[in-house]
Amino acid sequence: MREAALLRSQGLSASYGHVEVLKPIDIHVAPGEFIAILGPNGAGKTTLLKAIMRLIPSQGELMFDGQSIVNTPTWALADLGMTLVPESRMIFGPMTVLENLQLGAYSRPGADRAAVNADFEAVLKLFPKLSQRLDQIAGSLSGGEQQMLAVGRALMVHPRLLLLDEPSLGLAPRASSEVFQALGQLNQQGLTILVVEQKAPLALSLAHRAYVMHTGQIIATPDPKDIASRDALAHLYLGDIQ
Amino acid sequence: MYNASTLLQFLIGGISVGCIYGLVGVGFSVLYNASGIINFAQGGFVMLGGMVTYVLYSLVGLPLIAAMIAAIAFVALLGLVIEWTIIKPLRQRSASVFIMILATLACQILIENAALHLIDDKPHSLPYFTPGPPLQYAGIAIGLQTLWIIGVSLLIVFLLGLFYSRTQFGRAMRACAINPEVASILGMRVERMVASGFLLSAALGAIGGILITPTQYTAFFVGVPFTVSGFVAAIIGGLGNPLGAFIGGIVLGVLQSAGAVFIDAGYKNVVAFGVLLCVLFLRPQGFFKSLVE
DSSP, rough: OOOOSSSEEEEEEEEEEEEEEEEEEEEEEEOEEEEEOOOOTTTTTTHHHHTTSSSOOOOOEEEEEEEOTEEEEHHHHHHHEEEETTTTTTOOSBBBBHHHHHHHHSSSOOOHHHHHHHHHHHHHHHHHHHHTTTTSSSSSHHHHHHHHHHHHHTTTOOSSSEEEEEETTOHHHHHHHHHHHHHHHHHHHTTTEEEEEEEEEHHOOOOOOOEEEEEEEEEEOOTTTTTHHHHHHHHIIIIOEE | OHHHHHHHHHHHHHHHHHHHHHHHHHHHHHHHHHHHHHTTTTHHHHHHHHHHHHHHIIIIIOOOHHHHHHHHHHHHHHHHHIIIIIIHHHHTTTHHHHHHHHHHHHHHHHHHHHHHHTOOOOOOOOOOOOOOOEEEEEEEEEHHHHHHHHHHHHHHHHHHHHHHHHOOOHHHHHHHHHHHHHHTTTTOOOHHHEEEEEHHHHHOOOOOOOHTTTTOOOOSHHHHHHHHHHHHHHHOTTOHHHHHHHHHHHHHHHHHHHHHHHHHHGGHHHHHHHHHOOOOHHTTTSSSSSSOO
16 A cells, blocks of 8 residues: 655654654655644754754654655655755855756756756746846855755755755745745645744744654644644744744 | 076976876865865876886887876776775764875875885886977977877866866766765765765876876886875865866976076975965965865
């Protein structure tokens, strides 16, 4: 029987030395969903994404599209259809915007040129600012533009599941809104998204479901549409989020 | 006093040897771009390029062109073997870059001693690629091998520029040096890029060694001076920028030549490395921007 979830973790845990920073985590992401993972600094959100992307050793089961990816190297995940927009964007600063986008398509075979071109056009349509800056050195872009480039570069992988780590970090409110607006559009077009975010209102405004993390474990799965649970979250875990 | 043609003659000599320093410097930059590692065995590849060609041509009896191609392939393969057997295991053990640099220095010594024991301790040369007298123009004599050195070096630097800017593999090599974690997230196999960097830089070193041997000589001990000169070239040009490293090599070659002309041949390195110290004080990042920083 085909696995209903695109991504599923069962008892996924990770340690740095003897310190268990990720206690056994069970999450699932169904195709087409927008999932938010919330929590304060140090909750283990980034570690969870790194464990999913096989960037750090972990224990437990991890399935992507019904297939175990526990022993899959990071570089092979792009080929399967999963990629990450890392924290602080991590664009290739000395390279041009165009080169960054071209590298997003590295894992796709040369025969797929028409599909790559179509994705390139779709990225420029989603982020028109990038189309005016294709020859510009990526490191000279503003923070918001760099985040657009990081998302655009990940879209060039042609993922089925897009993971994002704190996409609003260090961005002006307007730039954050633009990025999340684009993520909403992508999700409406059918892209499955898992976003780690501290700014809960932004993420919850788009999320179908949410997980709240604290000290390396999932402590709640609030309904994003439930205002009462949002207020409780704000009060308990996220500080001043308004 | 020196007349213009004498000075020009020394200038051409400086450019010629500077092209070789430049090629060695390009080798440093290529590997640095792929892995962030500085390979102090680079001069060993230069020495082996000349020595292996000598063995295959003079002792085995292969035609010169076949001996050169085989020597380049052998040295490139050796670069790959060093990566597989020494660098890759160190990376897997999360060794620091300093440890890996020290390991490359050990490789330099191993290569040097292997050449001493497996070949011999005598200097050897190769015939000019194109036999014939030097070209004479306005009182200046330009050896045909000098034209080969300058022409092949320029061609290599031009092709490398295209490789890094126009090919997806070249761009990926740069991306892996900038941020290997992100590169792997996007589907790039970082270890394959590092191996390719070793292969390419070793081949560049071998080409440099083959080009220079007919005008000088090669011997088991010539590697270290080339390592030093190539490293200086890469630093002057800005580590991580192959074109900068090549220009840095020419600057170094011309400075050595100037030192030999205006002071004394024995002072050529004093002038060259004095200038290097000035560069380090005034512009430690070199004169050209790195492709990966």
